[in-house]
Amino acid sequence: GFLCGCHSPHNLLFQTNTVYFLPCLKFPYLFYIQFPHAKKSISLGASFNNWKTNQIILKPSSNDVWYINLPMLPGGRHQYKFFIDNSYWAEDVSNPWRIFDNHGGWNNVVELSEN
Secondary structure: OOEEEOOOOOOOOOOOOOOOEEEEEEEEEEEEEEOOOOOOOEEEEEHHHOOOOOOOEOEEOHHHEEEEEEEEEEEEEEEEEEEEOOOEEEOOOOOOOEEEOOOOOEEEEEEEOOO
């Protein structure tokens, strides 16, 4: 298994794939994943970067932890997933907030707001 951390305890109900944005507000957010099976890279694909797998590259750290601090994310609800070794997607299994990805898996969800 692996341990991830990208969580928001806000009241979230996900009935559709709708993503909400609050364009005037920006928030810092730290994404991280402990994934010992990664051999060379982990990136972050998300609704806020059009799921591009080569834009947001996590940095390796000790104990198989990879991380990226994004200082200026737009407020609102975002879907995300980790892309491992330029090969396959991995969801954040420790984040209970998720939505079906229409490809047989799940996208994780984070909500950034002032509350």
